[in-house]
Amino acid sequence: MSIFHKIDKDKIPRHIAIIMDGNGRWAKSKGKPRVFGHNEGVKTVREITEVSAKIGVEYLTLYAFSTENWKRPAYEVNALMSLLVSTIDKEMDTLMKNNIKLEAIGNITELPSRSYKSLLKGIERTKDNDRMTLVLALNYSGRWDILNAVNTIIKNNSTSPVDEKIFKEYLSTAKYPDPELLIRTSGEIRLSNFLLWESAYSELYFTDIKWPDFKEESLYEAIYEYQNRERRFGKTSEQLKK
Numbered sequence: 001m002s003i004f005h006k007i008d009k010d011k012i013p014r015h016i017a018i019i020m021d022g023n024g025r026w027a028k029s030k031g032k033p034r035v036f037g038h039n040e041g042v043k044t045v046r047e048i049t050e051v052s053a054k055i056g057v058e059y060l061t062l063y064a065f066s067t068e069n070w071k072r073p074a075y076e077v078n079a080l081m082s083l084l085v086s087t088i089d090k091e092m093d094t095l096m097k098n099n100i101k102l103e104a105i106g107n108i109t110e111l112p113s114r115s116y117k118s119l120l121k122g123i124e125r126t127k128d129n130d131r132m133t134l135v136l137a138l139n140y141s142g143r144w145d146i147l148n149a150v151n152t153i154i155k156n157n158s159t160s161p162v163d164e165k166i167f168k169e170y171l172s173t174a175k176y177p178d179p180e181l182l183i184r185t186s187g188e189i190r191l192s193n194f195l196l197w198e199s200a201y202s203e204l205y206f207t208d209i210k211w212p213d214f215k216e217e218s219l220y221e222a223i224y225e226y227q228n229r230e231r232r233f234g235k236t237s238e239q240l241k242k
């Protein structure tokens, strides 16, 4: 039976962030080239996006390409960049049908111009949708974002001290609440430079399932586990029960 019925529908995380990992190994385990895994991963993106919107997630952030991923062989980088274009074009109807807004974080102006343009087109076309925001992290890294914020603050010649709230306003994630739940697939237990500031108090969920095999039910399992964690934010368990 699905674990869906055990989920408290009033406690769905507002923001879920996912490190979509394991496409290459998934393909390799089937004797296929890595790029085959990336293509298959797009199907998971569609499924998880639709399910998230359906259950009331407000923001879904997907780590699609890190600033470190440029170090991969050129043919794989090119394949990922083309996949971005074809996916955005192909999925536009699904996003419109589901009333989902597309946004992006990361150094997107440095993407190849075709990818950049198609991304901007998708963002523009979906900008009035308001059921859920799908945030693609592209050419993104947490350190890049933090340094960007620091440099903007310096450029503004600000002399007053910066607190957490002000600092957050300079991050590319300024508009979004911090993710309550951060998921990584494929068995790797690290953040790989994802949402370093924002994940300070996220519940981290690691699963061995590789991204192409991460399905609707896998998301429910992650949410169920999240709902059964005690988020103490520095307090004691006793304080929370008062």
Ligand code: IPE
Pocket (backbone or CB within 6 Å): 020, 021, 022, 023, 024, 025, 026, 064, 065, 069, 080, 186
């Ligand atoms: C995640 O899968 C997709 C991207 C990083 C773009 P990987 O390509 O990292 O797959 P593995 O980790 O090599 O299996």
Ligand code: IPE
Pocket (backbone or CB within 6 Å): 019, 020, 021, 022, 063, 064, 065, 066, 068, 069, 188, 190, 192
């Ligand atoms: C992290 O995955 C980046 C994305 C999912 C886009 P990687 O597969 O690139 O991470 P590392 O290098 O193994 O840590």
Ligand code: MG
Pocket (backbone or CB within 6 Å): 021, 022, 023
């Ligand atoms: Mg990987």
